[in-house]
Amino acid sequence: MEANNRISRISAHLHPSNPQMAPILSAAECRAKGGAPGFKVAILGAAGGIGQPLSMLMKMNPLVSVLHLYDVVNAPGVTADISHMDTGAVVRGFLGQGQLESALEGMDLVIIPAGVPRKPGMTRDDLFNINAGIVRTLCQGIVKSCPNAVVNLISNPVNSTVPIAAEVFKNAGIYDPKKLLGVTMLDVVRANTFVAEVLGLDPREVSVPVVGGHAGVTILPLLSQVKPPCSFTPEETEYLTKRIQDGGTEVVQAKAGAGSATLSMAYAAVKFADACLRGLRGDAGIVECAFVASQVTDLPFFATKVRLGRGGAEEVYQLGPLNEYERVGLEKAKKELAISIQKGVSFIKK
Numbered sequence: 268m269e270a271n272n273r274i275s276r277i278s279a280h281l282h283p284s285n286p287q288m289a290p291i292l293s294a295a296e297c298r299a300k301g302g303a304p305g306f307k308v309a310i311l312g313a314a315g316g317i318g319q320p321l322s323m324l325m326k327m328n329p330l331v332s333v334l335h336l337y338d339v340v341n342a343p344g345v346t347a348d349i350s351h352m353d354t355g356a357v358v359r360g361f362l363g364q365g366q367l368e369s370a371l372e373g374m375d376l377v378i379i380p381a382g383v384p385r386k387p388g389m390t391r392d393d394l395f396n397i398n399a400g401i402v403r404t405l406c407q408g409i410v411k412s413c414p415n416a417v418v419n420l421i422s423n424p425v426n427s428t429v430p431i432a433a434e435v436f437k438n439a440g441i442y443d444p445k446k447l448l449g450v451t452m453l454d455v456v457r458a459n460t461f462v463a464e465v466l467g468l469d470p471r472e473v474s475v476p477v478v479g480g481h482a483g484v485t486i487l488p489l490l491s492q493v494k495p496p497c498s499f500t501p502e503e504t505e506y507l508t509k510r511i512q513d514g515g516t517e518v519v520q521a522k523a524g525a526g527s528a529t530l531s532m533a534y535a536a537v538k539f540a541d542a543c544l545r546g547l548r549g550d551a552g553i554v555e556c557a558f559v560a561s562q563v564t565d566l567p568f569f570a571t572k573v574r575l576g577r578g579g580a581e582e583v584y585q586l587g588p589l590n591e592y593e594r595v596g597l598e599k600a601k602k603e604l605a606i607s608i609q610k611g612v613s614f615i616k617k
């Protein structure tokens with residue numbers, strides 16, 4: 268009888284910040300002690316093609332104690348679904364802009380896969396007009412609710428959305444360049460896979476630095492720095508460089524209008540977010556590639572290896588020795604990157 272009463276009390280309870288959401292226990296009625304150690308993570312765009320598998324994988328991450336899922340559509344369904352997984356993180360859903368600030372309150376890490384994806388024939392830059400405004404709005408929410416959070420920005424065009432986020436944070440006086448990271452991990456994941464295929468190795472044994480940015484020729488794999496050390500013929504170098512640069516387009520074309528990479532991106536995003544969380548925890552020697560504020564070239568943002576720590580990207584590594592093929596690629600990458608970065612900055616400054 269008492270158990271039945273408890274169940275009906277629980278069922279009558281809706282999420283405090285969203286009466287449409289699935290019922291949850293209020294703190295008073297819940298027997299759990301709460302406050303489990305771990306990090307608070309928000310995913311903005313959680314109901315999307317990337318957002319859903321990303322939310323599922325983050326729910327499986329033992330470093331996460333609280334997982335906030337925010338979207339402008341379908342957040343209640345995704346939240347109800349994922350909240351039934353018997354892993355540690357407490358999941359809460361937030362629907363629509365009115366709940367953005369609650370979704371972000373007190374977060375340690377914010378992952379942003381919100382925005383429209385490409386269709387065949389489009390470049391990532393063709394997404395700018397829609398996604399620039401979305402990223403600006405979401406970053407304004409971060410300013411209000413979690414100005415110290417580490418931000419993992421996935422929304423394309425990353426080469427412009429990261430500068431947009433930086434300008435929003437600068438205008439609000441909260442910009443910490445170490446805490447804003449454009450996610451280029453999928454380029455590294457693809458590079459590891461394609462290089463392993465050519466070499467006949469297990470991709471888990473291969474590590475390829477990919478620098479520059481996240482679009483076409485701005486994606487510059489450094490095949491001369493592959494680990495384990497190896498060499499490539501000019502034909503292999505040409506094939507691998509192009510395949511890595513066009514990896515996103517390969518998926519867009521194969522999906523034939525149904526979007527771009529979502530599953531491999533969710534995998535890459537979780538790999539990167541996990542590295543950020545281990546850095547925040549104080550683990551030593553966490554190094555990944557990301558698109559960050561940088562003095563490695565004459566551009567204000569550039570993707571290179573960074574060391575992740577308690578403060579975010581605590582150290583930005585130099586490019587290391589490049590061969591002639593890579594030096595030519597670097598010049599091409601910088602030319603295009605400069606335009607994309609400026610476009611992002613101007614969007615906020617205009």
Ligand SMILES: NC(=O)C1=CN([C@@H]2O[C@H](COP(=O)(O)OP(=O)(O)OC[C@H]3O[C@@H](n4cnc5c(N)ncnc54)[C@H](O)[C@@H]3O)[C@@H](O)[C@H]2O)C=CC1
Nearest residue numbers: 312314315316317339380381382383384421422423453532
């Ligand atoms: N950095 C990278 O390596 C990659 C980036 N991307 C980019 O990620 C973005 C998302 O891709 P998909 O998940 O496939 O797209 P999708 O369309 O499946 O999902 C996007 C989600 O964002 C939500 N959304 C739209 N406006 C929003 C707002 N104002 N606030 C919160 N959520 C909002 C939508 O409701 C939707 O659920 C695209 O811009 C895509 O180009 C995709 C793959 C790789």
Ligand SMILES: O=C([O-])CC(=O)C(=O)O
Nearest residue numbers: 385453514515516527528
């Ligand atoms: O190609 C796209 O539009 C999505 C993306 O960034 C990728 O898959 O690398």
